[in-house]
Amino acid sequence: MWCGTAAIRGSKMQRTQRIVGPDRYIPSRRALDMDVAKFQKDTAVVSPTVKERQRPWAASLNAFDLEKILEEVLRLSGKAQTTAAGYQYNLKAFYGHEVMPGFGRRKGRYISSAPDRVLSAPDIHDDYYLTLLDWSTQNLLALALDTTVYLWHHISRETVNLMEIERVADYVSSVSWGNGGDCLAVGVSNGEVQLWDVEHQKCLRTLTSHVSRVGCLSWNSYILSSGSHSGQIHHHDIRVAQHHVATLAGHKQEVCGLKWSLDGRYLASGGDDHLVNIWPSSQGGRGGFAPVQTFRQHQGAVKALAWCPWKSSILATGGGATDKSIRFWNVCSGTCLGNVDAHSQVSSILWSTNYKELISGHGSERISC
Numbered sequence: 001m002w003c004g005t006a007a008i009r010g011s012k013m014q015r016t017q018r019i020v021g022p023d024r025y026i027p028s029r030r031a032l033d034m035d036v037a038k039f040q041k042d043t044a045v046v047s048p049t050v051k052e053r054q055r056p057w058a059a060s061l062n063a064f065d066l067e068k069i070l071e072e073v074l075r076l077s078g079k080a081q082t083t084a085a086g087y088q089y090n091l092k093a094f095y096g097h098e099v100m101p102g103f104g105r106r107k108g109r110y111i112s113s114a115p116d117r118v119l120s121a122p123d124i125h126d127d128y129y130l131t132l133l134d135w136s137t138q139n140l141l142a143l144a145l146d147t148t149v150y151l152w153h154h155i156s157r158e159t160v161n162l163m164e165i166e167r168v169a170d171y172v173s174s175v176s177w178g179n180g181g182d183c184l185a186v187g188v189s190n191g192e193v194q195l196w197d198v199e200h201q202k203c204l205r206t207l208t209s210h211v212s213r214v215g216c217l218s219w220n221s222y223i224l225s226s227g228s229h230s231g232q233i234h235h236h237d238i239r240v241a242q243h244h245v246a247t248l249a250g251h252k253q254e255v256c257g258l259k260w261s262l263d264g265r266y267l268a269s270g271g272d273d274h275l276v277n278i279w280p281s282s283q284g285g286r287g288g289f290a291p292v293q294t295f296r297q298h299q300g301a302v303k304a305l306a307w308c309p310w311k312s313s314i315l316a317t318g319g320g321a322t323d324k325s326i327r328f329w330n331v332c333s334g335t336c337l338g339n340v341d342a343h344s345q346v347s348s349i350l351w352s353t354n355y356k357e358l359i360s361g362h363g364s365e366r367i368s369c
Contacts, residue, residue: 119152121145128303128320128347128363129215129229129256129272131174136181140198144172149186151198162201163194176217178224185224187214193226195238209234209244216258216303218267220281225267227255233269233279250277250291259305263312266292266331270302276317278331293334299323306349306358318346318360326360 123146124132132144139154147165149172152158165172165188174187183204186194191210196203212229219225223245224236233248233255250269257270267279278293295317304318304326314337315329324344328337345363352358 117157119143125171125173128301128345129254131176131187131216132172134175134177136177136184138181140177140181142175142177142184144175144186146171148172149175149184149196160201162198163196163203173213173215174217174226176219176224178219185217185219185226187217187226189213191228193217193224193236195224205238207236207238207243209236215254215256218258218260220260220264220267225258225260227258227269229254231255231271231273233258233267246289248277248279248289248291250279250294251275256301256303257305257317259307261307261312261315262309265312268305268307268315268317268331270305270317272301274298274300274302274319274323276302276305276315276329278315293329293331295327295329295334295336297327297336297339298325300345304346304349304360306351309351309353310356316349316351316358318342318349321345321363 121143124144125146130144134142136142141152141154142162143150143152147168147170149162149164151160151162153160162184163186167190170189172186173189174185176185176187177183178185182198184196184198186196188194191208191212191214193207193210193214194203195205195207207224207226210226210228210230210232214226214228216227217224222237222239224238225233226236227233231249231251231253233250234244235246235248236243237245248267248269251271251273253272255269255271257268259268260266261268265281267281269277269279271277274296276295276298277291278295280292298317298319300320300323302317302319302323304316306316308314308316313330313332315331316326317329318326321344324342324346326340326342326346326349328339329335330337342360342362346360347363348361350359
């Protein structure tokens with residue numbers, strides 16, 4: 001019995017040695033040790049009060065009235081102060097309106113309904129299928145009046161007689177600017193296409209491949225495309241002697257609209273057969289021999305063609321007197337995105353480069369925006 005008790009005491013001593021070993025310090029907690037537990041008031045460090053801690057803050061704010069600073073500036077709780085009489089809280093007035101300023105209906109831009117200038121155009125052919133005027137990037141307007149092509153400068157207001165066809169039976173059927181406005185392509189009723197140097201007023205060359213009048217022209221870098229009364233579209237490489245490099249036969253009647261996309265990937269053509277064909281460009285800018293898309297929804301001749309400047313795959317087309325509509329196409333998917341009833345023959349379309357708008361010209365002396 002004694003041995004068992006000694007063994008138990010030994011185990012308790014071992015546990016005590018492990019707890020109070022040399023690697024730890026455990027202070028004495030005896031209640032009778034008053035020297036350790038006694039609080040010495042005269043030697044203890046007294047912590048500063050709240051106001052004493054706030055005093056340096058007030059001094060840094062150059063405050064002369066400490067009590068006012070403590071009550072108004074450094075206060076973190078309590079009721080909000082009342083505003084002075086006549087004080088206008090801007091945000092409260094801003095959000096208190098039924099219609100927030102700046103989010104109401106915007107005022108429309110002013111668009112003058114009067115022409116900036118009226119040009120006399122005697123002997124102009126009244127023919128829907130012809131393209132008789134075109135603007136250049138240098139603010140030059142080319143205008144074809146029967147057998148003569150005139151140039152009018154928008155800034156100087158000067159008019160220049162560029163060329164005149166000697167054969168009385170022929171007339172100018174189309175004009176189109178190319179190469180940055182230095183070269184003007186002129187289509188003639190006999191099937192010729194003439195290239196003119198505007199600066200020197202000189203004919204550079206004559207392209208012969210069509211057998212009937214050329215009613216529309218469109219440039220794609222050094223490739224000039226021309227559409228004729230026969231329904232064919234010819235591609236001309238103006239750099240080489242054998243300029244006729246491709247023929248597109250996708251229309252059964254006269255081609256009256258022709259427009260290359262801004263990125264040069266597609267050529268859109270509209271005809272008197274109510275068709276809109278989308279032709280791909282191959283390497284070197286030459287067109288393919290089969291359209292990638294054919295749109296048949298128009299019920300009249302399609303002359304007006306315009307590519308969207310901020311979305312290269314969007315094309316706007318306008319129909320003739322029996323159609324009177326403007327349609328929007330996605331040429332990649334082949335879907336019609338929308339249709340607008342123009343109530344009159346659509347002869348031209350032009351997209352705005354500054355706003356998401358377009359302007360259309362009409363055969364019934366009407367212009368729409």
